Amino acid sequence: MVVDSYDFWLFDLDGTLVDAEWSYTRDVFDRVGDRLDRPFTDREAEVLWHGLGGARDDQLREWGIEPTEFWPAFHAEEDPQIRAEATYLHEDAADLVRSLETPVGVVTHCQSFLTDPVLQHLDIRDWFDTVVCCTDELGWKPDPMPVRHAVDELGVDAQSTGVLAGDGSSDVGAAWNAGLDSIHVERHDPARRGQCVLGDYRVQTFSDLDE
Template sequence: MTQLKQIKLIAFDLDGTLVDSAPDLALAINAMLVDLGRSEFSEQTIRHWVGNGAEVLIKRALSGTSVIAEDLDEALYLKAKPLFNRHYSERLCVASKLYQGVGESLAALAELNIPMAIVTNKPGLFTQPLLEQLNLARYFDVVLSGDSLARKKPDPLPLQHLVEHYQLNIDQLLMVGDSKNDIQAAKAAGCASLGLTYGYNYGEDIALSGPEFVADSLETLVELMNGSVTA
């Protein structure tokens, strides 16, 4: 690995990168399914459905598989969505917690005076409240949720929007995430990415998506940014 001297902005995914939110998502999904008279799923199963936003998560739960059923009744989804939103709002931060080293790493990056932003597929209804409840909101100047713009990851639009907002070149942005959606968005935008080996990547090795850097924790990112890790 080498240090990233040219980076002027770091974009972070949220779920699976900074926060293990799967326990509360699973609680909300299962409460929604119970309301609909349907069978519940294990937290481990639901973990593999997280990462593409609430709509996809709900539809996967209604389909009972990671592949959304082609004949899924849209009326059923429209009935399920407000149930999920209510249950998740009530359970937003019951069991969710920061991954090891996240709090310390964000504090260290803030001391380096590097602007940081959130780029998540999570709906805005939940994003800011979760950041505030976990005491993370202070670190991020810009927060882009899954419904902030016309398109979300793996589309490059959120990352392109960021560099335009900060008036930077795309090679001055680093995307940090746990999912192939994050890496694909970075590649499409033309910026570097760091893939984390934990989180929610559908059981796939994040290295297979081809990020420029792979790390087991955010502490490695701090080392890269301050130059203590070299090639």
């Protein structure tokens, strides 16, 4: 089985292990739209929240929105506790992580002021040996540096084989750039994503790995 093939595992967080209720996402984008005087459709909110169009900054520019204006507004409208209470755990991901007997970590674009309350609210922080939040200093997936930082924190030896699982092309790219295998879990209709994300393994749920 794939699960038994690796010495350590890394996971993306949002869209891979957890997701937020749509009502929370819609409310955030309504308030961000008010700040920017530019409303967001349901489709635009979905694309940006889940990164369906690839790199979010590129998507923002395509829509005529400067990322340097969008992200401060977006983070200003995110309430950590409300976000945590609106977040749920994907059961297939929970089953997989609980079954692993190897070092396990998270590498996420979600910032620490949001990540920490989510992990605490879901009571899953102790599932992970390290949690790495991407930053401008550390880099953003598909940059391999956050992944390499997580591997260093896991303390695995240089000959260990590892895999990174995520729901986006940036996760697959980060895995490959860091010399790891990749698992793409497609939690959205590929037609809505508008592109096909390749990976060493492609599954709709982590339960499919057993097959």
